[in-house]
Amino acid sequence: MSLASPCCLSQLAAGGVGLLLALTAFGIFAARRPLGSRLTYAACMLICAGLAGVALIALLAPDGRLESIELAVGLPLGRTLLGFDSLSAAFAVIINLATAIVSGYAIGYGAHAREPQRIVPFYPAFIAGMNLVLLAQDAFSFLVGWEFMSLASWALVVSEHGSSENRRAALVYLIMATGGALTLLLAFGLLAGPEGEYAFEEIRRAITPGVGAIILVLALVGAGSKAGLVPLHAWLPLAHPAAPSHVSALMSGVMTKVAVYGFVRLVFDLAGPPAWWWSVPVLLIAGITALLGVLYALMEHDLKRLLAYHTVENIGIIFIGLGLALAFEASALPTAAALAFAAAIFHVFNHSLFKSLLFMGSGAVLNATGERDMEHLGGLIHRMPVTAVAFLAGCIAISALPPFNGFVSEWLTFQAILLSPDLPQWIPRLVVPAIGATLACSAALAAACFVKAFGMTFLGRARSKAANSARETDRWSQIAMLALAMLCLLAGILPGFVMDSLGPVTEMAVGARLAPQSVQPWFRIVPIATGRSAYNGVLVFAMILFAAAATAFAVRRFASHALRRSPAWDCGFPDPSPATQYTAGSFAQPIRRVFGSAVFRAREHVTMPKPGDTGMARLRVELRDTVWDALYAPVIRIVETMAERLNRMQFLTIRAYLTLVFAALVTLLIIVGTWR
Amino acid sequence: MSYTWLTQLAQAALVLGVAPLLSGVTRKIRARLLRRQGPAIVQPYRDLLKLIRKEAVIAENASWLFRAAPYVIFATTWVAAALVPTFATGLTLSAAADLIVIVALLGTARFLLALAGLDVGTSFGGIGSSREMLFASLAEPAMLMAVFTLSLFAGSTQLSSISAYMLGPDAGLSISLALALVALIIVSIGENARIPVDNPATHLELTMVHEAMILEYSGRHLAVIEAAASLKLLLYLSLIACVFTPWGTAVAGASALSYAIGFIAYAIKLAVLAFLLVLFETSVAKMRVFRVPEFLGVALMLGLLGTILLFVSRVSR
Numbered sequence A: 001m002s003l004a005s006p007c008c009l010s011q012l013a014a015g016g017v018g019l020l021l022a023l024t025a026f027g028i029f030a031a032r033r034p035l036g037s038r039l040t041y042a043a044c045m046l047i048c049a050g051l052a053g054v055a056l057i058a059l060l061a062p063d064g065r066l067e068s069i070e071l072a073v074g075l076p077l078g079r080t081l082l083g084f085d086s087l088s089a090a091f092a093v094i095i096n097l098a099t100a101i102v103s104g105y106a107i108g109y110g111a112h113a114r115e116p117q118r119i120v121p122f123y124p125a126f127i128a129g130m131n132l133v134l135l136a137q138d139a140f141s142f143l144v145g146w147e148f149m150s151l152a153s154w155a156l157v158v159s160e161h162g163s164s165e166n167r168r169a170a171l172v173y174l175i176m177a178t179g180g181a182l183t184l185l186l187a188f189g190l191l192a193g194p195e196g197e198y199a200f201e202e203i204r205r206a207i208t209p210g211v212g213a214i215i216l217v218l219a220l221v222g223a224g225s226k227a228g229l230v231p232l233h234a235w236l237p238l239a240h241p242a243a244p245s246h247v248s249a250l251m252s253g254v255m256t257k258v259a260v261y262g263f264v265r266l267v268f269d270l271a272g273p274p275a276w277w278w279s280v281p282v283l284l285i286a287g288i289t290a291l292l293g294v295l296y297a298l299m300e301h302d303l304k305r306l307l308a309y310h311t312v313e314n315i316g317i318i319f320i321g322l323g324l325a326l327a328f329e330a331s332a333l334p335t336a337a338a339l340a341f342a343a344a345i346f347h348v349f350n351h352s353l354f355k356s357l358l359f360m361g362s363g364a365v366l367n368a369t370g371e372r373d374m375e376h377l378g379g380l381i382h383r384m385p386v387t388a389v390a391f392l393a394g395c396i397a398i399s400a401l402p403p404f405n406g407f408v409s410e411w412l413t414f415q416a417i418l419l420s421p422d423l424p425q426w427i428p429r430l431v432v433p434a435i436g437a438t439l440a441c442s443a444a445l446a447a448a449c450f451v452k453a454f455g456m457t458f459l460g461r462a463r464s465k466a467a468n469s470a471r472e473t474d475r476w477s478q479i480a481m482l483a484l485a486m487l488c489l490l491a492g493i494l495p496g497f498v499m500d501s502l503g504p505v506t507e508m509a510v511g512a513r514l515a516p517q518s519v520q521p522w523f524r525i526v527p528i529a530t531g532r533s534a535y536n537g538v539l540v541f542a543m544i545l546f547a548a549a550a551t552a553f554a555v556r557r558f559a560s561h562a563l564r565r566s567p568a569w570d571c572g573f574p575d576p577s578p579a580t581q582y583t584a585g586s587f588a589q590p591i592r593r594v595f596g597s598a599v600f601r602a603r604e605h606v607t608m609p610k611p612g613d614t615g616m617a618r619l620r621v622e623l624r625d626t627v628w629d630a631l632y633a634p635v636i637r638i639v640e641t642m643a644e645r646l647n648r649m650q651f652l653t654i655r656a657y658l659t660l661v662f663a664a665l666v667t668l669l670i671i672v673g674t675w676r
Numbered sequence B: 001m002s003y004t005w006l007t008q009l010a011q012a013a014l015v016l017g018v019a020p021l022l023s024g025v026t027r028k029i030r031a032r033l034l035r036r037q038g039p040a041i042v043q044p045y046r047d048l049l050k051l052i053r054k055e056a057v058i059a060e061n062a063s064w065l066f067r068a069a070p071y072v073i074f075a076t077t078w079v080a081a082a083l084v085p086t087f088a089t090g091l092t093l094s095a096a097a098d099l100i101v102i103v104a105l106l107g108t109a110r111f112l113l114a115l116a117g118l119d120v121g122t123s124f125g126g127i128g129s130s131r132e133m134l135f136a137s138l139a140e141p142a143m144l145m146a147v148f149t150l151s152l153f154a155g156s157t158q159l160s161s162i163s164a165y166m167l168g169p170d171a172g173l174s175i176s177l178a179l180a181l182v183a184l185i186i187v188s189i190g191e192n193a194r195i196p197v198d199n200p201a202t203h204l205e206l207t208m209v210h211e212a213m214i215l216e217y218s219g220r221h222l223a224v225i226e227a228a229a230s231l232k233l234l235l236y237l238s239l240i241a242c243v244f245t246p247w248g249t250a251v252a253g254a255s256a257l258s259y260a261i262g263f264i265a266y267a268i269k270l271a272v273l274a275f276l277l278v279l280f281e282t283s284v285a286k287m288r289v290f291r292v293p294e295f296l297g298v299a300l301m302l303g304l305l306g307t308i309l310l311f312v313s314r315v316s317r
Helices: A006-030 A034-060 A086-112 A122-135 A139-157 A164-192 A200-205 A212-227 A236-242 A245-270 A276-299 A303-330 A334-369 A385-398 A405-418 A426-458 A475-493 A495-501 A503-510 A537-558 A584-599 A626-651 A654-675 B002-033 B043-053 B064-082 B099-119 B123-154 B159-167 B175-191 B219-244 B256-283 B289-313
Strands: A069-071 A080-082 A563-566 A603-607 A618-622 B056-059
Touching: A006 A034, A006 A069, A006 A080, A006 A122, A034 A086, A034 A122, A034 A495, A034 A503, A080 A139, A086 A122, A086 A245, A086 A334, A086 A475, A086 A503, A122 A139, A122 A245, A139 A164, A139 A236, A139 A245, A164 A212, A164 A236, A164 A245, A200 A245, A212 A245, A212 A276, A212 A303, A236 A245, A236 A303, A245 A303, A245 A334, A245 A503, A276 A303, A276 A426, A276 A584, A303 A334, A303 A405, A303 A426, A303 A503, A334 A385, A334 A405, A334 A475, A334 A495, A334 A503, A385 A405, A385 A426, A385 A475, A405 A426, A405 A475, A405 B099, A405 B123, A426 A584, A426 B099, A426 B123, A426 B289, A475 A495, A475 A537, A495 A503, A537 B064, A537 B099, A537 B219, A584 B123, A584 B289, B002 B043, B002 B064, B002 B219, B002 B256, B043 B219, B056 B064, B056 B219, B064 B099, B064 B219, B099 B123, B099 B159, B099 B219, B123 B159, B123 B175, B123 B289, B159 B219, B175 B219, B175 B256, B175 B289, B219 B256
Parallel strands: A563 B056
Antiparallel strands: A069 A080, A603 A618
16 A cells, blocks of 8 residues: 555554554653653654644645545444545644644743643643544544543643632633534534434535524534634633643644634535525624624733634634635635635634744743733843744734735735625625725734734833843744744745645635646736736745845945944933833723723723822723623523522432422423323 | 836836935925925935934844834835836736735834834833824725725726726726725825824824834934835825826836826826825814824725725626
8 A cells, every 4th residue: 555545644644643642641651750741742743743744645635535444443323434635634734733833842841830740641632632523534533523622621721720710711611612512513413314324425415405504503603612703702712821831822723723624614515505695694703703802802911811812813814714705605606715715724724823833932931931911021022032033923924914924814815805796695795895894904903912912022121020030931942933933934925835735625615726826937826817916925025125135235334333322212201110111001002992992891990189199090991891791691690590599409308309300200201292 | 028127126216216305395395385494305315314324322222123123114115115106007016916915014014113112111112102003903904995995996906907997998987986095095194194193293292103103213223214204105195196196107018208208297196196295284283192093994984985885886797
């Protein structure tokens, strides 16, 4: 059997998952020793790199759909089928690439864990779960992998169980994950039909007409809650930051992508041909998610929570692409659908790179200073130069600014939006421009958000002793962060390669692919036609470099070389206290005033002492999470009241219990009897 | 091929050479409108020369970012300005970067400028950065919406094609175009720190945004940043000229005469636009900071309205 044969690839991938599970067992014993934890992470890195390679071969294999293998250890109700097709191969490349680099970071970072035995064993299990979801070619394996992933990551979220905040985060996460899995279970149950055919191949063959819309709703709830679609995002900014930083990077940068995969698998692959109106709820939810996500992030002063909220925004952008793809596919505009879908998956790839990078950077900062609150950071560019460079690259990339990768996927999404006047129905035609404006707004706000994140953390003067005495992070972490920063730049200036390798995926999901980009001269990308739009990342990058170098040269040649350091000028009013700098709160204040009064019902309470009174003036800002108030708080109240009522049942006599059991039995029998 | 390269290089050199002149002209017109004599129109060149010969004084705790940022800001602005057709269309790089890229390149410059404002850790730098990003969060989408409108008309996001379309027989008067023009003008005023959004002539806490960010710069760094600012003004005026008044612009491969005509036409258009800009500036008062988002919000709404009108009125093909 040749190495590149599809069956062999599936076996290799399944073997990789097996190795990860074995590593979990190893981790249980090895975790307590530093060497054991390092070995585990190193092994994870190698296995994931291998899996990414295998998946890449599978993705680029000429035949679109690949053989899957059947495992002997099947579940009682169906066959266990594992294998790659183009869709899962593409996602497997994306998640394993990021995971390999994050694991490299963890070799250094994991050494600082206080209780490694709570982290190290679950880490490979978490990765194995995510890979199992992607490898699954039947609903049972998919759900088993999904649950595995949820539970392993839950264990990682509670690993620092000392603070009540983390315990609450874990509880909320567990509830949301359970709810999400339940809806997915329902979705697959509906798809399987009365005969219960759970293999994807069979589901595809026998599509039950009319269930598509229900599948869409269930997928939006089930996969959307994992990905962080508003209003199901509430757990995300609680749980992601609670985990150790390398796990946060995986949860935010990688696990959300598995959720996107779940949505794509259900809606684009299994649910049958879409109806045009499916795109409308997806687009609306995605637009709201993008805008609310970035506004939440802007209001946040905790670096890791800011990043987690920002994941919500990016998920919104991805779903905008998916929604457009649905609209185009339903209206038989295959090229446009391929463009929108490619843009979405490109953004999935980009986000897995820069969000992992940023979480790793925040981990390095947390480790060096013990602080996540930006109000206590500052000036780290002097003390952590390498981290600062990598973090800056991530910030520019995530703000969708050229020449980095975030811009390319956003540019592609804009190009897809510009194709949508061709849609025949007027409702999407009305919705799409508004979504375009939302996307543009959230991109601009993202830039503001990351000026704040980088500026408050790395620039200015240190706002605390801890920030003043920070040390640069370890070598492993530095290399991992720089590698991701480099990948962000490369994907930004050579997007053609990424788009070409997404060809088989768009072919499978929407039935068309974009014209090959590798034939374009000078690494240019031309999604539709040359006369319409083109972007040349290499050339733009080269021009910026050339222009900057020429300017620097000219200045060096003709300008004065004298440079003097002196105290800051500050318009004549410099103040030695770092407290007089702009803080994260003051930076966001104008934006809070403009956008926040409506969205967060933001109120400012100012207590100003009377003239002559030397007491302190106080400014208190009140922000309300409207989504939480409207949706979660009532549910929590109802559950608590019910629990309170049910609590009485705990203290009944044995006779009362027997009566209850008897009554329940009779009721059930009556129901069953009347049902027949 | 060589023609277009030549045009492109000439264009890049032209914007660099003309930008300070444009600043000088606007200042002169402004002074005359205020019944002042005003400095000579070549004063910006003198200022730049003076600045680069001076010693650069930077704050003790300024990082490498503070020193590197001016060059990158200048480079991205220059690249963006070189991509806007001035006297001739058919630029080589037009196929490498479209109008969305131009907007995003200006975004990169702004991002770095805002970071540079935060680098020293003074309150003025912070106030400037914070407000700049607030304004940008409305101005950039407004600009993109105007770009969408233009692109939907021309069926292309490339500026050369848009300009060619506007020159061609298909272009006519349209409400969407008018809305896009108004949105673009408002964005130009906001992005170039002109009155009523910002006042480049003052150093007063309550009125400055752009000046607050660059307060710590001096010497050659300040010169580079000032040059970038004048390039940005030129870019916006050229953009409006090239899209809404395309008359006279030479097309690719035209005769030397038409290039000469294009050049003269461009000079006239710039002069007229500069005059109108200054006339508007001198006739309104500076706004309160929290009025500005409403002003820019109008641009966003107009841009969006223009796009939606186009989306809805388009007969599906």
